[in-house]
Amino acid sequence: MRTHLSRNSNSKSTYLSESPERAISYSAMFGENVFNLHKLKQYLNTEAFEQISEVIDKGSTISRGLADQIAVAMKSWALSKGATHYTHWFQPLTGATAEKHDAFLDFSPEGGVLEKFDADQLVQQEPDASSFPSGGIRNTFEARGYTAWDPTSPAFIFDKTLCIPTIFVSYTGEALDFKTPLLKSIHAIDSAATAICKYFDKNVSKVIPTLGWEQEYFLIDKATASSRPDLLLTGRTLMGHASSKGQQLDDHYFGSIPTRVLQFMKELEYECMLLGIPVKTRHNEVAPSQFELAPIFEEANLAVDHNSLLMDVMTKVAAKHDFEILFHEKPFAGINGSGKHNNWSLATNTGVNLLSPGKTPMSNLQFLAFFINTIKAVLNHEALLRASIASASNDHRLGANEAPPAIISVFVGKQLTKVLEDLEQVSKGKLSPQEKTDLKLNVIGKIPSILLDNTDRNRTSPFAFTGNKFEFRAVGSKANCAKPMTALNTMVADQLNRFKALVEALIQEKNMKKDDAFFNVLRDEIKHIKTILFEGDGYSDSWEKEAAKRSLSNNKTTPEALYAYISKSSIALFESQNVLTARELEARYTVDLEEYTMRVQIEARTLGDIARNHIIPTAVKYQNTLIENVRGIKEIYGNQFKPLAAEQMALIEQISKHIAEINTGVTQMIEARKKANLLHDAKEKAMQYRQEVFPFLAAIRYHCDKLELLVDDQLWPMSKYRELLFNL
Ligand code: ADP
Ligand code: MG
Secondary structure (H helix, E strand, C coil): CCCCCCCCCCCCCCCCCCCCCCCHHHHCCCCCEECCCCCCCHHHHHHHHHHHHHHHHCCCCCHHHHHHHHHHHHHHHHHHHCCEEEEEEEEECCCCCCCCCCCCEEECCCEECCCCCCCHHHHECCCEEEHHCCCCCCCCCEEEEEEEEEECEEEEEEHHHHCCCEHHHEECEEEEECCCHHHHHHHHHEEEEEEHHCCCCCCCCCCCEEEEEEEEEEEEEEEHCCCCCCHHHCCCCCCCCCCCCCCCCCCCCCCCCCCCHHHHHHHHHHHHHHCCCCCEEEECCCCHHHHHEECCCHHHHHHHHHHHHHHHHHHHHHHHEEEEEEECCCCCCEEEEEEEEEEEEEEECCCCCCCCCCCCHHHHHHHHHHHHHHHHHHHHHHHHHHHCCCCCHHHHCCCCCCCCCCCCCCCCCCCHHHHHHHHHHHCCCCCCHHHHHHHHHHHHHCCCCCCCCCCCCCCCCCEEEECCCCCCCEEECCCHHHHHHHHHHHHHHHHHHHHHHHHHHHHHHCCCCHHHHHHHHHHHHHHHHHHCCCCCCCCCCCHHHHHHHHCCCCCCCCCHHHHHHHCHHHHHHHHCCCCCHHHHHHHHHHHHHHHHHHHHHHHHHHHCCCHHHHHHHHHHHCCCCCCHHHHHHHHHHHHHHHHHHHHHHHHHHHHHHHHHHHHHHHHHHHHHHHHCCCCCCCHHHHHHHHHHHHHHHHHHHHHHHHHHHHHHCCCCCCCCCCHHHHHC
């Protein structure tokens, strides 16, 4: 029987991180459990502090002596906060975070125990890499892997454990995680963008990509969810008839937040404040039981860490409130799924947002250079950008009329479309003084410094300019943002380098002035980027046709989309920017394909089990009741029983048909799996799973959902959509 018992059962008197006094302000507690530079400063002498600041700023290597001092400082701080353990905290290719806790404990020479933590423990650890996906890297070499401290992301304490953000690499130096290539891509875009900024301001010495993610999720009552093996094992419902009320009334979006959820949100925000995660907005989303949380944006590395950490914290806080939290991109058929918009921009050390139009024509020329080059980068590598957000779960959401399609296009809005059109008219070669004045006054001088109030926001676009940043909307809610951010940073870095080379050629060879050269190169780029600019309805069939004419890729499934990771152009891109090697890309490609296969495999197994162990027996039980009923009618009415029992008999037949369909479907699905499992090539196997196994999920579900409508509600063993979604 499905249960609804434990609702609101626990007392929530204390928060996860207990606080005797909850009324303190967010600003006072922000970052309290984070060992940031400000705190580090109190423990180090001036020289050491300057050294570590330089390491963080310039990426220079850290000396042993300095690492020792920082370890001592970190330990004192952590112990003063009551921490008992420490861990290297990293993001392996599983998509989850990984940690192995060690106590600050060692035997002292005098015989007792003492708290030990020095540079050795801070800088490097050696977890066994063989239990993490490596895409074959570990097989050929050694199983050993190393985690190494990332001083650019501060250590923090969660649940009495000091967590030290680290990268994770193999014995032979290949990246086995998301952070390593992300950091390299941040470095690549820093050099490329700084070089462009220098044309405008010599004081710019560093450019940092910024990221503000928007996390969508579902909260389901734990007891209600507990009767759903599909939710618990796969993160989504593999069956379930639509509830008569879904999201058609649009009454959930921005509606008042249910009290029970608000309690969860408050505790979550409290934890976030302690951890220095600057969460800012919270609201109901479109689907029932769906919510969103967004922070103030931060530099990309920190924002990625914070998002990964947040998902962990959310899971823990949700459990305390008797919620099952769903990060899956499509937990329920027929209502909206969840995404994680990645708002991305570039910020200089001088405090300028490079994607924010400025107040002067020259600052707008700089803005246009970054704006146009970003679009060109997306055009150059659109298939790769699609690959960077590909997963079995996100496939359900992309193009499902709620999320952007699998075709990558860029939306810029009316105003900027007009600016691009005008710029395209610039004549070739050196500009006449008149033309330049016109341009400055009437075109780039006219870009309003605030474009934020874009009334023509296009929700169907996967990559939209939203006033002072680009918003990549195709990212999945479950995904690690590092993946798309690494791809984006790298492609923009590469494009900026190309742009600079073209500009320099005009300056050096054609003796042009900087702005003439910029206008000339930008004009040519505008001609190219038209291919990827699209302002219309991304959900429409006509766009699919139009996109095909423009030769934009439209990879609807993950096994097809992933190939872009190892295309010639992607390998050349990542290698030239020193972000990932061909070997690392091959490995990641394999890991992603294998993950796809396993996800579909788990879903197929789970559905097979539920269909045979839950649904068929329940249907048979109800059918027996009907048979009993018919028998009884016959007993009473003899030969006249037929008209009286006709409906029941029809039901009995319908149920038999559905049972038969389910049973054959499951048998055939098992056969299809067996065949696919014989394949050794990861791509072939994933494709086979997509083409031969995956379709059974919907086919079998169809009959289970029909039975849900026929069978006595009392007998139905699993929570129904209406119970899962309208129970907060
Ligand atoms: P929306 O209408 O999409 O919710 P918001 O203005 O609320 O738009 O911003 C959404 C996200 O964009 C927030 O997480 C915010 O921090 C982020 N954001 C704003 N400016 C930038 C920027 N310069 N770089 C990166 N992210 C940004
Ligand atoms: Mg948004």
